[in-house]
Every structure is written in structure tokens, then in C-alpha cells.
Amino acid sequence: xxxxxxxxxxxxxxxxxxxxxxxxxxxxxxxxxxxxxxxxxxxxxxxxxxxxxxxxxxxxxxxxxxxxxxxxxxxxxxxxxxxxxxxxxxxxxxxxxxxxxxxxxxxxxxxxxxxxxxxxxxxxxxxxxxxxxxxxxxxxxxxxxxxxxxxxxxxxxxxxxxxxxxxxxxxxxxxxxxxxxxxxxxxxxxxxxxxxxxxxxxxxxxxxxxxxxxxxxxxxxxxxxxxxxxxxxxxxxxxxxxxxxxxxxxxxxxxxxxxxxxxxxx
Amino acid sequence: xxxxxxxxxxxxxxxxxxxxxxxxxxxxxxxxxxxxxxxxxxxxxxxxxxxxxxxxxxxxxxxxxxxxxxxxxxxxxxxxxxxxxxxxxxxxxxxxxxxxxxxxxxxxxxxxxxxxxxxxxxxxxxxxxxxxxxxxxxxxxxxxxxxxxxxxxxxxxxx
Numbered sequence: 535x536x537x538x539x540x541x542x543x544x545x546x547x548x549x550x551x552x553x554x555x556x557x558x559x560x561x562x563x564x565x566x567x568x569x570x571x572x573x574x575x576x577x578x579x580x581x582x583x584x585x586x587x588x589x590x591x592x593x594x595x596x597x598x599x600x601x602x603x604x605x606x607x608x609x610x611x612x613x614x615x616x617x618x619x620x621x622x623x624x625x626x627x628x629x630x631x632x633x634x635x636x637x638x639x640x641x642x643x644x645x646x647x648x649x650x651x652x653x654x655x656x657x658x659x660x661x662x663x664x665x666x667x668x669x670x671x672x673x674x675x676x677x678x679x680x681x682x683x684x685x686x687x688x689x690x691x692x693x694x695x696x697x698x699x700x701x702x703x704x705x706x707x708x709x710x711x712x713x714x715x716x717x718x719x720x721x722x723x724x725x726x727x728x729x730x731x732x733x734x735x736x737x738x739x740x741x742x743x744x745x746x747x748x749x750x751x752x753x754x755x756x757x758x759x760x761x762x763x764x765x766x767x768x769x770x771x772x773x774x775x776x777x778x779x780x781x782x783x784x785x786x787x788x789x790x791x792x793x794x795x796x797x798x799x800x
Numbered sequence: 801x802x803x804x805x806x807x808x809x810x811x812x813x814x815x816x817x818x819x820x821x822x823x824x825x826x827x828x829x830x831x832x833x834x835x836x837x838x839x840x841x842x843x844x845x846x847x848x849x850x851x852x853x854x855x856x857x858x859x860x861x862x863x864x865x866x867x868x869x870x871x872x873x874x875x876x877x878x879x880x881x882x883x884x885x886x887x888x889x890x891x892x893x894x895x896x897x898x899x900x901x902x903x904x905x906x907x908x909x910x911x912x913x914x915x916x917x918x919x920x921x922x923x924x925x926x927x928x929x930x931x932x933x934x935x936x937x938x939x940x941x942x943x944x945x946x947x948x949x950x951x952x953x954x955x956x957x958x959x
């Protein structure tokens with residue numbers, strides 16, 4: 535790991551000032567992706583700005599319409615929160631499938647969403663659950679948030695403070711994990727709302743995406759059989775040693791049908 | 801840049817000036833000479849470096865020492881009471897839960913975090929919990945057996 539300066543500000547304002555004045559600053563939340571990246575010297579920030587001391591980023595609030603999760607809330611907290619599990623069980627289940635227990639003890643919701651790893655789990659939830667990304671100055675709708683591989687609508691070093699997830703009637707997340715890393719080879723969250731069904735896919739493409747054809751079919755008939763014949767185009771899907779694009783396209787269908795069945799069973 | 805970092809390790813208050821890039825595991829092994837915590841993969845996969853920070857298991861190869869500022873850290877050296885092994889350590893000994901022993905410190909620390917929240921885990925729960933701990937000798941069978949026996953012993957059951 536290259537040398538860097540370490541800062542632990544105690545307010546969002548102080549963090550913003552450090553970002554402003556840093557040569558090549560980088561924000562760290564749990565560090566579960568950033569630290570390994572720095573160890574591989576793929577990232578070499580001049581200044582590391584740790585959000586651990588900033589207050590107000592670790593809260594969870596639940597109301598009749600939504601669940602709001604602060605940026606620094608760790609995966610283990612989402613997994614174990616009785617409040618979140620009662621409101622959106624699929625979200626707690628998704629958090630419990632991330633990495634391993636030690637990673638979940640440290641990794642944060644905000645860090646995962648901001649990083650926008652193509653194989654991360656949270657992006658599927660942000661898209662399927664009509665997520666709203668909250669920053670100190672604006673709110674960004676999920677559909678405008680994930681742009682490309684590791685790229686979101688946030689500006690460089692713009693801080694995410696929370697994500698607001700809408701409460702569906704039923705939802706479920708199914709993933710085909712890489713057996714070694716537990717990242718999603720393909721993960722699909724299906725969520726049924728009063729005004730329609732949302733199907734969001736992670737792991738398969740450069741960033742998370744929705745499958746409108748499946749959503750339309752499930753609007754008419756919320757049953758796995760309704761999407762039996764619907765496939766996604768493998769042209770722009772990821773291909774690596776773990777799975778070809780064609781195989782990922784196939785898995786999208788399988789995981790989506792399993793998610794529908796699981797959501798119906800609630 | 802160096803930063804003075806202070807924390808409690810196995811109940812003892814320690815402090816040192818470290819570079820921000822010093823990993824917690826480096827600090828434990830190289831500064832404090834607590835070499836029970838191992839570095840296996842150095843990529844947060846294998847779990848040989850698992851320690852407790854404020855009562856929760858973490859991979860100390862993926863945490864900076866400065867991020868543990870003020871924390872309460874427990875390593876495998878902090879488990880035994882003098883010559884008396886911790887019940888979980890004793891269970892690993894009794895059940896042949898190790899062969900080469902390289903993964904064992906991490907297995908113990910991980911197991912104790914499980915048992916803290918789930919005092920009577922099933923075989924399946926133990927296996928799922930060990931997702932982040934790799935063993936290349938045992939095939940896990942006796943590790944799972946050890947953890948179940950250790951948990952029973954910690955509940956005060958005679959096994």
C-alpha cells in the first residue's frame with residue numbers, strides 16, 4: 535500500500551473541507567473494497583477521509599412508506615435489525631448474503647452503493663425498491679443512479695448520506711453467488727408494489743439494471759410462469775472465467791423466477 | 801505522516817506512532833509481537849487474521865491500525881486464562897479441530913463471535929458462519945465438531 539494521510543473528521547462539513555483541500559482524496563466507510571484495492575496499489579489516494587467519526591450517518595428509520603438507512607449502517611445491522619426485517623425482509627436477507635460474517639461486520643450500505651461494483655448485492659435492492667439516494671445537497675432516484683461499471687450519478691467524492699427504500703407488498707432477492715467470493719454472479723430482486731412490479735438485476739451487466747419485459751409480464755400475472763419465456767439479451771452482459779455472458783443471461787431468468795416464487799410465498 | 805494510535809489489546813492499554821497505512825494485523829504482530837494472529841492470504845478471504853474489535857470479529861488484514869483508535873481488541877492470545885485454555889480452545893484440542901494450526905486462531909475468534917450471538921448453533925449454522933475462514937487441512941469436519949462442543953462447554957454442558 536502506498537503512503538497516504540489519514541483524517542477522521544467529526545462532521546460532514548469537516549469531511550467536505552478535507553475533500554475540497556485534498557490533492558487526491560478518497561472517502562472510506564467500511565473499507566472492505568477500498569483497502570484491498572489500495573493494497574493492490576490499484577488505488578493510491580493522497581488522503582484517506584474516514585467517515586467513522588461523522589455523526590448522523592448510522593441511523594435507520596422506518597415509516598409506513600419507506601425504510602431509510604444511513605450510509606454507515608453496516609451489513610450486519612441490516613441483516614439483524616428486527617425493524618428492517620419486519621418492513622422489508624428481502625433487504626435483511628440480501629444483507630445477510632454479502633461476503634462473509636467479518637465483511638458484514640465492517641462493510642457499509644453506503645460504501646457498497648457508492649462503489650457500484652457490478653457484482654455487489656445492494657444495487658439490485660436500490661433499483662428494485664425504488665431507492666432514493668440522499669446526499670447533503672440533493673436526492674437522486676435509483677433509475678438515474680447507476681451509470682456504468684463502478685460509475686454512479688454522484689460527482690467525484692460526493693457524499694452519500696442515506697438511501698431511502700420504498701416498502702413493497704412483497705419482495706425477494708435470489709442470487710447465484712461466486713462460490714469463493716460470494717459476490718453475485720447474478721442476483722435478482724423482484725418487488726411487487728401497488729403500482730407495479732420491479733425486477734432488478736446485479737452481477738450480470740456493467741451495472742445493475744431493470745428488466746422491463748419481465749416487469750410488464752409480472753404486472754399481469756405475478757407468477758414465475760409469467761416470465762418463463764422472457765430472456766435478456768446477452769450482448770452487453772459480463773463475461774469472465776466464472777460465467778459467460780450467455781450463462782449469465784440464463785441465470786437472470788432462473789434467479790428472477792425463484793425470486794417471484796419466494797416473494798409469493800411470503 | 802505518523803499518527804499516535806492507542807487501543808486496548810487483550811485488556812492492556814497500548815500506544816504507538818504508526819504510519820496510516822499500517823494494517824491492524826501488522827501492528828499486532830510486528831509492534832506488539834502478538835504473532836498468534838496470522839496472515840494467510842492478505843486479501844480478506846482466508847480469515848487467519850480474524851480478531852475481535854469491540855467484541856465483533858473482523859479481518860485484521862483489512863483494517864488500518866488507525867481505524868482501531870480507541871478500540872478494544874482481543875486476539876487469540878487473550879483467550880486463555882494463564883495455563884487454562886478457553887473452553888473453545890480446549891474443544892479444538894479434544895476434537896482434533898486442527899492439523900497444521902495455521903487457520904486455528906482465526907477459526908477460534910470467528911467461532912466465539914458466532915457463539916456470542918448464537919450460543920447453541922446447528923451444524924449448518926456453524927458451516928455458514930465459517931464462510932470467511934479457510935482451512936486447507938481438516939476438511940472442516942472436526943472444526944465444526946469442535947465449535948459445537950466448545951459452545952456446549954461454554955453453556956456449561958458437560959460433553
